[in-house]
Amino acid sequence: MGTEAGDHHRLRALSARHLHGVGGAAAEVNLSARRPFAEKVWSDLAETLFPDDPFRGFGALPPAKRALGTLKYFVPVLDWAPRYGLAKFKYDLLAGVTIASLAIPQGISYARLANLPPIIGLYSSFVPPLLYAVFGSSNNLAVGTVAAASLLLASTIETEVTAEENPELYLQLFYTAAFFTGLFQTALGVFRLGLIVDFLSRSTITGFMGGTAMIIILQQLKGLLGMRHFTTKTDIISVLHSVYHYRHEWKWQSAVLGICFLLFLLSSKHLRKKLPKLFWVSAIAPFMVVVIGGVFAFLVKGDEHGIPIVGNLKKGLNPLSISQLTFQSRHMKTAVKAGLLSGILALAEGIAVGRSLAMVKNEQIDGNKEMIAFGIMNIAGSFTSCYLTTGPFSKSAVNFHAGCKTPMSNVVMSVCIMLVLLFLAPLFKYTPLVALSSIIVVAMIGLIKVKEFCHLYKVDKFDFCICMVAFLGVVFFTMVTGLSASVGLSVVRALLYVARPTTCKLGSIAGSETFRDVKQYPQAKSVPGILVLQLGSPIYFVNAGYLRERILRWVDDEEDLGKGIGHDLQYVILDLGGVTSVDNSGVGMLLEVHKSLERRGITIALTNPRLEVTEKLVQSGYIRDVLGEEWVFLTVKDAITACRYALQMSRSKGEDEV
Amino acid sequence: MGTEAGDHHRLRALSARHLHGVGGAAAEVNLSARRPFAEKVWSDLAETLFPDDPFRGFGALPPAKRALGTLKYFVPVLDWAPRYGLAKFKYDLLAGVTIASLAIPQGISYARLANLPPIIGLYSSFVPPLLYAVFGSSNNLAVGTVAAASLLLASTIETEVTAEENPELYLQLFYTAAFFTGLFQTALGVFRLGLIVDFLSRSTITGFMGGTAMIIILQQLKGLLGMRHFTTKTDIISVLHSVYHYRHEWKWQSAVLGICFLLFLLSSKHLRKKLPKLFWVSAIAPFMVVVIGGVFAFLVKGDEHGIPIVGNLKKGLNPLSISQLTFQSRHMKTAVKAGLLSGILALAEGIAVGRSLAMVKNEQIDGNKEMIAFGIMNIAGSFTSCYLTTGPFSKSAVNFHAGCKTPMSNVVMSVCIMLVLLFLAPLFKYTPLVALSSIIVVAMIGLIKVKEFCHLYKVDKFDFCICMVAFLGVVFFTMVTGLSASVGLSVVRALLYVARPTTCKLGSIAGSETFRDVKQYPQAKSVPGILVLQLGSPIYFVNAGYLRERILRWVDDEEDLGKGIGHDLQYVILDLGGVTSVDNSGVGMLLEVHKSLERRGITIALTNPRLEVTEKLVQSGYIRDVLGEEWVFLTVKDAITACRYALQMSRSKGEDEV
Known part of the structure; x- marks a missing residue:
């Protein structure tokens, strides 16, 4: 048979x-077609690490030109500077001054959000933009500190030491974290591991940003109500409890001033929506709030009448901070953790912003090259009294609308900040904290994208879940919880696609x-x-x-x-x-x-x-x-x-x- | 334009x-084809959780028959027992006695490997097989303890407490771990999450098993050399260092006896390869080693002449251990960790063995149903002084070759062990430890599959890497390190497929x-x-x-x-x-x-x-x-x-x- x-x-x-x-x-x-092992490995590696084929067309060039091309690839300034002229500079000058007027209040605000001395925020808007202008490849990105990463850094480092307990060590940990962020970003770029950022899906980012904006707004209740005591936690329950618990510290003067500022900022934003050509009004509105608030606080001696002010700001450029990096294993662990987490976050924001703006102008952004630029900028920043910087959305959008043509606008901003640091810094002493809080609140409101949530719910229920996990995780627990739960869920989904x-x-x-x-x-x-x-x-x-x-x-x-x-x-x-x-x-x-x-x-x-x-x-x-x-x-x-x-x-x- | x-x-x-x-x-x-949301979710869920469609064809039956069918699905004994007769029992009797002769030495050996009292090994071969016979669906699986999981449990629990420090607590943690293993396995089965086991790829298992076999063999140096002191670590460097450090404890008598036993066992194994019909010789060889070794140790008073023996074994059936489960949060964490890790491992082995043997007979195995059977068996085991059991490869293969027809062979084995526990247990007091060590060594040698490593190298270099990471991780670090690094690498690979x-x-x-x-x-x-x-x-x-x-x-x-x-x-x-x-x-x-x-x-x-x-x-x-x-x-x-x-x-x- x-x-x-x-x-x-x-x-x-x-x-x-x-x-x-x-x-x-x-x-x-x-059936006999078979590629040699080396060719197979090489083509797989190339697909994985060089999907954009950055050295396209170099093969045919003579060695000298090839070397120059490679150099230009890594240092884009060599590419655009020779072709740079007055025609472009006019645009960049305008854009640079505009973003500088935004950089001052934002720098001070976000530094306060991270419980750092306000001057650190100005320092961080001076050195990093210069470096980005040399190594960065996006023509639209404006460099600066970001709210989400500032709060994340603060909440991570506060598990080790709080700003009240030991302000020096606290600051050192910020520098160290920035150093590791830089190392990590450079390494990712050099080893072309940009794909790690791909695992932050749009749904995760939408939910995370919304949740972060929510808790940052809640944090501003301290400034808006003129309180002195507050919780170091970020979740909604702790914050509301602490606001209620210290209700005897509420100051009506701060609250009234805060509401005025909020109304002013919101209406300037509304104006921009109605008349897009007047974008510059909303761009310089925060600066005006700082100036008006400062003059007001100076006139009425605000700090004696329930309107806390920023306090002394030292004149002078960034002091070197390289000796302050701390590598004691006890503290280093926290700094590394804070640096990596905020580094990924900063990369995700910076690259996404760069890409979406480039797309409008039909330009290309190489994610891995950007990572190297961010990395260099953060390493150098950590040596010169800066904390983590990236390309924040709000500033870059203003830069873009102001008509920037090249990274030169960052240089202009940097020069403006330098002038402020050298001559005007002490003037900002009188800035009321409530002015900073209202600036942050208005910046954050736009990040809670209810429409996007609805769109997600309509198109893809699972994406909506991923988004909500990030949002609720951040609001009710911690930023890290929300982010990792959402990424975890996305990865499980990716694996399920593969498993079934x-x-x-x-x-x-x-x-x-x-x-x-x-x-x-x-x-x-x-x-x-x-x-x-x-x-x-x-x-x-x-x-x-x-x-x-x-x-x-x-x-x-x-x-x-x-x-x-x-x-x-x-x-x-x-x-x-x-x-x-x-x-x-x-x-x-x-x-x-x-x-x-x-x-x-x-x-x-x-x-x-x-x-x-x-x-x-x-x-x-x-x-x-x-x-x-x-x-x-x-x-x-x-x-x-x-x-x-x-x-x-x-x-x-x-x-x-x- | x-x-x-x-x-x-x-x-x-x-x-x-x-x-x-x-x-x-x-x-x-x-373009207008669209499934309703509920239908979409339902079909996705069904594909994810019921790929084998276990209730196939039930829809057409009347309710009573459908209920009976469902009951038979969950309690397979109802399905096969009514058709059971003497013709099948003859085969099952032979197979059951054969695996019982293997269960005694293996039970004692693996309990010693886990630093447990040897009698626990015999207890564990009595209750769980009975339960498997009721709930299990594989006709070929023989239930018992396994070497890899025993060592993994011991090395995890020893981070909390060692057997010397507090033998009672140590034992309690084993029971508790078995309880959580059972809960976990049942839950996986009920929620049909069998796909978790899918993430242990064949390459991971090959490497992990090989590495584990290697370190288990190294552990046997203690028994083979008759040493009293040893390290609690499992990596090759610690073990070799400790063997060298305590070299004054080496006993030549143990070593000589060990070599004799090893030669005997290896030649019986060789015989089986040459003449497959004589498989029973190699199946009962371990039992013979125990008997001969015991008689020899009794005659020459081995324990006084450098041949350590097992020591007292209490007569009597399993005492209840339900009151010994410990749920103090301090210890529970370790027990849960040990239980989950060893549970996944035990599932992977049990299901793979069941499937591969079923395939030869053209039968089907439902992985999720098996998980429930394993889970029930381990929960009940933890109540009756048993530690983790599953379907080990060696025993099941013997069961298969001995011609088992149904899970009844497990009942026969169970009855044999019961008789041993009731009447013969004290006789095993004289079993030399070196006999147990040589039994383990010979069982483990077969698990280092050099041929499979070579095959992997030839067919797929990445699979080979995954395999080697597991192997080297287990040998040079810990079992958990090796396993998780290898699984991590596999998952990264899965994600890379998806990402590129x-x-x-x-x-x-x-x-x-x-x-x-x-x-x-x-x-x-x-x-x-x-x-x-x-x-x-x-x-x-x-x-x-x-x-x-x-x-x-x-x-x-x-x-x-x-x-x-x-x-x-x-x-x-x-x-x-x-x-x-x-x-x-x-x-x-x-x-x-x-x-x-x-x-x-x-x-x-x-x-x-x-x-x-x-x-x-x-x-x-x-x-x-x-x-x-x-x-x-x-x-x-x-x-x-x-x-x-x-x-x-x-x-x-x-x-x-x-």
Whole structure:
């Protein structure tokens, strides 16, 4: 019986091969195609790390030009500076002055948000923009500190030491964190691991930013109410509890002034929406609030009448802080943690902002190159009394609308800040804290994107969940909790896509040439006795078990169906066109399915395996030793023709025997 | 100019639609197909959690039969017991006695490996097999303790308390860990989360098992050399250092006896390879070693002459241990950690063994059902002085070869162990420790699969890396390190597949009906002015950025190529047949690419979007409002025909204008 079955099998195979040879002409799957190992690894690496192929077209150049090109790639200023002229400078000057007027209040505000001396915020708007102008490749980005990362740094470092306990150590940890942020960002850029940022999906960022904006606004209750005591926690419950607990500290003077400022800022923002050409009004409004508030506080001696002010600001440029970096293992752990977390966050914001603005101008941004620029800027910043900087959305948008042409606008801003540091800093002493708080509140309101939440809910419920996890996690727990829970959920989703790939049964439509999912196209017809299955996605350890069970279930279903109409299932055709790769477990799965179907008397045929899959299947011996080369076809149509022919042969033989 | 371009665009679209309507006949992409939300969620959940569709065919049955079917599903003994008879029992009796003879030495050995009183090993071979016989669905699995999980439990629990410090608490933590293992396994089974086990790839398991076998063998140096002091660490360096450090404790008597036993066991194993029919010799060889060793140690008073023995074993069945479970938060954390880790490991081994043996007999194993059986068995075990049990490979293979027919062989083994516990336990007092060590060594040698390592190296270098990380991690660090590093690497690989999906340029072969990767089929021809790209895998946040850059690079390359031969690129056809799903970021990416290409004057067409993708693209407004329905085609051929037609139209119009 064994030999008879063997004969039968051989016959079918032969007939199939025969037909295949005649009908298929030159169109066969090339089973001997195999790339050398080095080439395979190299092309995989290149795809993974250099998807944008940054050195495109360099191959053809002479060595000197190639070196210059590479240098220009890493130091973009060499590329644009020679072509720079007065025509562009006019635009950049205007944009630079505009963002400088925004940088002063924002710098002071965000430094206060991080419980740092306000002057650090100004320092951080001086050195980093200069460096970005040299190494950065975005023409629209304006460099500065950001609210979310400031609060994240503060809340992480406060687990180790608070600003009240030991202000010096607290500040040192900020510098150290910035140093590690820089190292980390540079390393990511150099090793081209920009794809880490890809794991922060848009939904995660939307939810995280919204939640962060929410808790930052809550933090401003301290400034708006003129309170002196507050919690170091950030979640809504602790904050509201502390606001209520210290209610005897509330100062009506601060509150009234705060409401005035808020109304002024909000109406300037509204104006911008109505008349986009007047964007500069809303751009310099924060600066005006600071100036007006300062003059007012000076006139009425605000600090003695319930309007706390910023206090002394030292004249002079950034002092060196390289000696203040602390590498004692006890504190370093916190600094590293704070640096990495805020570094990823800062990268995500900076790169996203750069990309979306570049897209409007039809320019290209190289994420990995940007990372190196951010990294250099933060390392140098940590040596010169700056804390973490990146390309914040609000400032960059203003820069863009003000008509910036090159990173030169950052240089202009930097020069403005330098002048302020050298001559005007003491004047900002009288800035009321409530002015800073209202500036932050208004900046943050725009980040809670209710419309985007609604859009997500409509289009994709799972994305909405991911977004809400980030939002609620940040608001009710901590920023790190919200972010990591949301990223975790996204990764689980990504893995689920991989673990449960779609399979479908194909039927022919439009004259038996085209094969499509019978569920999607109910008019698609299948051939009795032959089941065509399409597998999508790579086959490997995560989904091998699932696919085995799923294929067998398709076969069971088809057999049940066939019994009704008296047709035994004899062939299963697996369309591998969508299978981009296969690993050891995947090959094992195909082998198991093959054996399992063979025992039921069902023959397997493969169609359209891709290059990588063919390599693996040949190398592991599956195609040659188990399946037989004659059962690999280029198209589903070829496979069906061969199976039909073999079916007829075996039926007519069966009738002969009868 | 804007309106002119608009006109032009409209014309092209119209002509395409016209042609599409004529040529495509009934074959169009159904853009209005949309599944209700509930149906979508339900089908996704069913695919994720019930890939094997366990209640298949129940729908048609009357309620009473359906209930009985469900009961039989969860308690398989109801299914097979009524059909059980003497014919099968003869086989099960033989198999049961054989595995009982293996269970005694293995039980004692593995309990010693975990630094537990040896009698716990015998207890653990009594209750759990009985329960498995009721709830288990594998006919081949033999239940018992396993070496790897024993060592893992010991090394985890020893971070909290060592067996010497507080033997009672140590034992209690083992019971508690078993309890949590059981809870965890049951929960996984009930919530059908068996896919967690899928993340332990074959390569990870091969490497981990090999590494574990290695360190277990190293642990046996203590027994083989008759030493009294030893390290509690498991890594090779600590162990070898401690063996050298306590070299004055080495006993030549133990070593000589050990070598004799090893030679005996190895030759019995060799015999089995040569003459498979004599498998029972190697199956009872460990038992013989225990008996011979015991008699020898009794005769020469081994314990006084450098041959340490097991020591007192209490007569009697398992005492209840339910009151010994400890839920103090301090200790519980360790117990939970140990329980979960060893639980996953035990599941992976048990299910893999069950599946691979079932496959030989062409039976089916439901992984989730097995998890529930393992879970119940471990919960009940933790109440009756047993520690973690599963279906170990060695015992199950012996069971299989001895001809077992049903889980009844586990009952037979259980009865044998019961008799031993009731009457013979004290006799095993004289078992020399060196006998147990040699039994373990021989059992472990087979788990270091050098051939499999070589095979992996040959077929897949990355799989080989994953395997080696597990192996070296276990040998040089800890078991948890090795396992988690290897799983981490596998997951990174899975995510990389997802983050860097393959894209390729298609060309037509075999008469312009079939489109294939031009890299794989160099004879494939492309149409000038039209670029056909195939995207594989789902498009979502992880790879959206990459795909955008990759598509634009393909376009750049094609434009460079076109310049050479004087053909401008005018159309990009994206074949979405391999795209199984798309999320919010993915839709955003398509939109960005669309805008970017539009600015360059290139039109996009989509072909063959699948059901889920069509839904999302329609819902988000991309197809209707941005792309236009007329640019969605069923096949690449249709799309090319339409593009060619539009190209000709625009060219002839251009000539007219000239």
